Amino acid sequence: MNYQQARWASKECLEPLVFELGKAGRRGATLPPKIPAGVKIPESLIRKELELPELSEPEIVRHYTRLSQMNYGVDSGFYPLGSCTMKYNPKISEELAALETAACIHPYQAEETVQGALELMYKLERHLAEIAGVARVCLHPSAGAHGEFLGMLLARAYHKSKGKERTEVVVPDSAHGTNFASAAMAGYNVVVVPSNARGRVDIEALRKAVSKRTAALMLTNPNTLGLFEDEILEIAEIVHGVGGLLYYDGANLNGILGKTRPGDMGFDIVHFNLHKTFATPHGGGGPGAGPVGVTRKLEKFLPMPVVEFDPKRKRYRLDYDRPQSVGKIKGFYGNFGVLVKAYAYIMQMGAQGLREVTEAAVLNANYIMRKLLDVEGYEIKFDQSGPCKHEVVFSAEPMKNKWGVKAHFVAKRLLDFGMHSPTYYFPPIVPEALMIEPTETEPKEELDRFIAALKEIADEAKTNPEKLLGAPTATAIGRLDETKASREPILSWRAYKKRVAHA
Amino acid sequence: MGHPYIPNTAETRQQMLREIGVASIDELFVDIPKKIRLTHELNLPQAMSELEVKRHVQAMLSKNKPFTQMPSFLGGGVWPHHVPAHVRSLVQRSEFLTAYTPYQPEVSQGMLQALFEYQSLICELTAMDVANASMYDWATAVGEAALMCARVTGRRKVLVPELMSSERYAVLQNYAAGPGLEPVKLDYDWSTGQLDLSKLRAGLNEDVACVYVENPSYLGFLETGVDEIADAAHKVGALFVVGVNPISLGLLKAPGDYGADIVVGEGQPLGNPVSFGGPTLGLFACRDDPKLLRQIPGRIIGMTTTLDGKARGYTMVLQTREQHIRRERATSNICSNEALCAVAAAIYLTSLGPRGLRELAEICAANASYAIEKLGAIDGLEAPIFNAPHFNEFALRCTQPKLKIEKFNAALLKQGIQGGKPIRKEFPEFGETALLCLTELHTKADIDRLADAAAKAVGAKR
Secondary structure, X not given: OOOOOOOOEOOOOXXXXXXXXXXXXXXXXXXXXXXOOOOOOOHHHEOOOOOOOOXXXXXXXXXXXXXXXXXXXXXXXXXXXXXXXXXXXXXXXXXXXXXXXXXXXXXXXXXXXXXHHHHHHHHHHHHXXXXXXXXXXXXXXXXXXXXXXXXXXXXXXXXXXXXXXXXEEEEEOOOOHHHHHXXXXXXXXXXXXXXXXXXXXXXXXXXXXXXXXXXXXXXXXXXXXXOOOOOHHHHHHHHHHOOOEEEEEHHHHHHOOOOOOHHHHOOOEEEOXXXXXXXXXXXXXXXXXXOEEEOHHHHXXXXXXXXXXXXXXXXXXXXXXXXXXXXXXXXXXXXXXXXXXXXXXXXXXXXXXXXXXXXXXXXXXXXXXXXXXOOXXXXXXXXXXXXXXXXXXXXXXXXHHHHOOOHHHHHHHHHOXXXXXXEEOOOOOOOOEEEEOOOOOOOHHHHHHHXXXXXXXXXXXXXXXXXXXXXXXXXXXXXXXXXXXXXXXXXXXXXXXXXHHHO | OOOOOOOOOHHHHHHHHHHXXXXXXXXXXXXXXXXXXXXXXXXXXXXXXXXXXXXXHHHHHOOEOOOOOOOEOOOOOOOOOOOOHXXXXXXXXXXXXXXXXXXXXXXXXXXXXXXXXXXXXXXXXXXXXXXXXXXXXXXXXXXXXXXXXXXXXXXXXXXXXXXXOHHHHHHHHHHHHOOOOEEEEEOEOOOOOOEOHHHHHHHOOOOEEEEEEEOOOOOOEXXXXXXXXXXXXXXXXXXXXXXXXXXXXXXXXXXXXXXOOEEEEEOOOXXXXXXXXXXXXXXXXXXXXXXXXXXXXXXXXXXXXXXXXXXXXXXXXXXXXXXXXHHHHOOOOOOOOOHHHHHHHHHHHHHHHHHHHHHHHHHHHHHXXXXXXXXXXXXXXXXXOOOOOEOOEEEEEEOOOOOOHHHHHHHHHHOOOEOOEEOOOOOHHHOOEEEEEOOOOOOHHXXXXXXXXXXXXXXXXX
């Protein structure tokens, strides 16, 4: 299959910036008439100038349609971005979240006028709690990292309630960068534990790393190598043994749905990424939603408000009467629009469907792993004796050593095949890492095409590395000067105009 | 039977298993210790077809009463506005909707350019030089701004207005707690709501990282002494942070023109639905100053060229500030943000243009003026409670003896009107008070209806 991304371009740029389009006097929206009423705002507070573009509606629609054509989403093709779970996003979910009864309700409306919204949140919470094996779930966090931050606040509140402030959070060396940053934001020092030769947490090192100072261990399971932490019960015992909590990074939950649950493994705090596991779109960066589940002993610390059901009055209500709550981490109650989509997804899948999601996702990853192991240029650094879970991490180190082609170039060349790159150079414990997560929504033929593409790239690396180093060429634009972009940053139209004026 | 989202049928799966020499699906899960393996299905409702889910969710949500079916006067941090049809239709373009963060710039120029345009438009609107590609919401943007100011100045105190939203303050407290910052509330003038300048000056010293004000304030009045506040803050080397409702900037002086170093705010009203309070869009912009630039949280898109220097292109920049590289020393842990809401904001601002945004702001302010006039004339009500200019929100006090604001609102609701947000719990000193919001959604008839219903609710003669 050939691929050529759309390209709207003149000599010096792709589609012009919106500031370079339109003409003074045009407008792209109409407004109702203003009622005559005296507005008493002193002249000194009134703005004198505002430079915004002036475009008509058709110009605007064409401009942003063209931009969208120079972008690549899951709907465009295969998107094996490891740890990001880029699965298909159902269209019905979009339709439901856009209903006026969802999009046009205000968070401060009288409770009797938002019973449907509260019911949806209440039920979504129950379903997520069941999926993760926890007692309660807070739906407020806007993203996974936001959930991690909340998790750390909960850990702090828990230890404080026990009368002991703790200072350290333990994180494996294979963890997502957010784990380190979230722990630090909550005021904890980060202690790193190494992985063992099997690509799992080194149990002996963990024993040494934990102490009475340990507030929590943050762990992703399956981990970022796509491997299940099979010593999880020992890990839990070690952390709980010193009075610490176990935090579950839910980025990889797609690898275990219906097979096992974080709560059953011994985790105390769990975050979900609804924009990964529960098929809500990632929107080119967000909005996401990162609900946080907790076991019974941490329930009282959850942010305010929580949704409760009053069986006598048959009414849902927002409960703010929570004296030990950590308070708030976001205005209002969470990214409700995203919650609607995740709820619709769960209702369409059911228990058996979610289990099949994981089975199909794990099979797809193992299929890629086994097929690619035979290809010269790629290898697996850690354990390959058993199965992987929903993703697999290859190393392009042999390719680099033999033919001088790094993982970066493999990733870029893949774009020419009409496929998105895997995550690369992560996790950092794998040199020349290519982290591949196919998800369950890809058919076998797409996986075969992907495997064939990686084989072809390896052949090119061996025989014609020049072609590789010039990639990508099928995209709207070729490789960019990213060093210059950060060294001489131009971050806005005003800054660009200034730059041009000075030049 | 197969599921429409899972292409590989049971037969294909068997074939794949055979090809890789695995006997069964179960064999792929042997690494999960038996003790924790689920032996039963999860306890979830029976899977539904698309039609059944559609009916189920529609029926559930139909128990909500949207503000499109009943005049509502709620704002207070998210504000209802009309979202032009083409804004939604464009952000639903699936190449935008179903993309991840634009890690691969060559194949993501569309999203990168749209976000660059968003950043540029926010800079124009706020009169700042740099904006990031979004924070989660206004409240977290305030938290991140406080952390940034502390890093830039090496100081710990964060001065905030007593009259800021209690929710935003609660979020700020949680963001401030980690590195041990100390938020301090600043007193206000009882009759005007204005920040008490003499008390501000008394509280300013070299421990202060920043002074934060909201303009328009949470309770709707304008902060008229912003120039003096900026000067006072800068005199002791503190940064000046301003929180805004961006719609107001169609009419009001931009924070960059009165000395703001950082501007935050809620971008939801720029083309995004209220949606029960989320997704929201945290605005974050600052002056062009290398000291500030190094400490900004979040994704930033920059303009660059192709490697040959010939063509313009866009990419994520300054990533060495971010968590995936800097880990525990990152400026923030944020990675997923509110990118699509930012694209909606860009399309919205472009659609209104300078004149449209001015007109919209004037309509909102005129509606609020008219509502103040009508409600203020009713015996038993007082509006606004502050003697100061207002934008599109104001506080309404119920002075009728023994009439609680919740009862007043309940009486409005009986007449098919959603009143303002009661703020007695946040600010008991103002008595039976609610915060009302007016936008272009309100017609003159809606406001007249509100006034009639309010008069009935307080039992007043008009």
